[in-house]
Amino acid sequence: MTRYALITGASSGIGLAMAEALARRGRxxxxxxxxxxxxxxIAIELTQRFGVEVLFRACDLGEPLRLSGFLxxxxxGERQIDLLVNCAGIGTSGPFLGQDWMTEQDLIEVNILALTRLCxxxxxxxxxxxxxxxxxxxxxxxxQPGPWMSTYYASKAYVLHFSEALRVELKKCSIKVSVLCPGPTRTGFFSRAQMDEQKLIDSKLLMSPEEVALYAVRALDRNRAIIIPGRRNRWLAALPRLGSRWLVRTIAGMINKAYCPR
Incomplete structure (x- = not known):
């Protein structure tokens, strides 16, 4: 029976780059x-370029009934999935109390609930x-906590801790679980989160989605638990453990606020 890699959020950004990287490997x-x-x-292009079978399903993961239908x-069906890549995600920025609640709920539905249900x-x-x-x-x-992007940061902390816990639990089932923690990446995330894109898009600190995906698939081969592409990003991920919680959240808040909509 043919096996497949299922990728959510596959229409752009890291999800699309992961699809191309895996198709290049014959998946x-x-x-x-x-x-x-x-x-x-995208499906037509990847099939033509790499000679693999590419199926697709339009589904809003923020709508539980549609996700139920997809599952x-x-x-x-008869298609077996031996790799699940949960890339779909939403970001928001600005004061929490000033956010539209439906947007915040959609973020929680996609970043946390849909990911957990798919797992x-x-x-x-x-x-x-x-x-x-x-x-x-x-x-x-x-x-770390992230003032002015509080729900987004918290949702990603959930994904990190949930994935690490699953890795231990599912080892006995021969299921390998990894979590990818990229730094700022050159995608449409900033504009969708209504952040000041001009301050970010030309930054040398940003990696390309293709760089992130290539690093990720190689780390999957090695069954890495936590995958952080880029030496600078690994350093940034380690920094919060070196400072006080007060200092960490204060600095994160200052940085995020500078890029938030006025």
């Missing part, structure tokens, strides 16, 4: 995102198959 793919037209063109479709459903399928691999995408934001 068959199932791509999931909101934009059907975009997914269809039921996977359960009733549960597909993890159970992998256990029946005798093993598999899960890669959840967090951020170096996961290592």
């Amino acid at each position: 068959n793919l199932i791509l999931v995102a909101r934009q059907r037209d975009r997914l269809e063109s 039921l479709e996977l359960e009733e 549960h459903a597909i993890g159970n399928s992998m256990a029946l198959l005798g093993g598999g691999q899960i890669l959840n995408v967090a951020s170096i934001a996961a290592f």
Whole structure:
């Protein structure tokens, strides 16, 4: 039976770069995102370039009923998934009390609830198959609190800790769990989070999605638990452990506030 890598958030950014990196290695793919037209063109392109089978499903992971339908479709189908890559994510910036609640709820639904549900459903399928691999995408934001992006930072801390815990639990099922914690990456994240993109987009501190994806797939080969692409980002992830909690959250708040919408 043919096996597939399922990638959420596959229409752009790190998700798209992961799809290309895995297709280049001959992996068959199932791509999931909101934009059907975009997914269809990506699927055609990857199939033509790499000769792999690329399926796609337009699904808003922030809507539980649609996610339920998608998971039921996977359960009733004959396609086996031996790699799950949870890339889908949402960011917001600005004062928490000034945020539209529905946007905040959507962030929690996608970043936390959908990711957790996919791990549960597909993890159970992998256990029946005798093993598999899960890669959840967090951020170096996961290592500290983030005033003016409080919900986003907290959601990524959840992904980090949840993934580390699953790694221990699922080892007995031969399921390998890793968590990718990239630093700032040259994607559409900043504009979608309504941050000041001009201050960031030309920064030499940003990695490209392709660099992040290449580092990630190589780290998956080595079964790394926590994957942090870039020496500078590994240094930034370690810094919060060296300072007081007060200092860490104060500095993070100052940096985030500088890039928030006025």
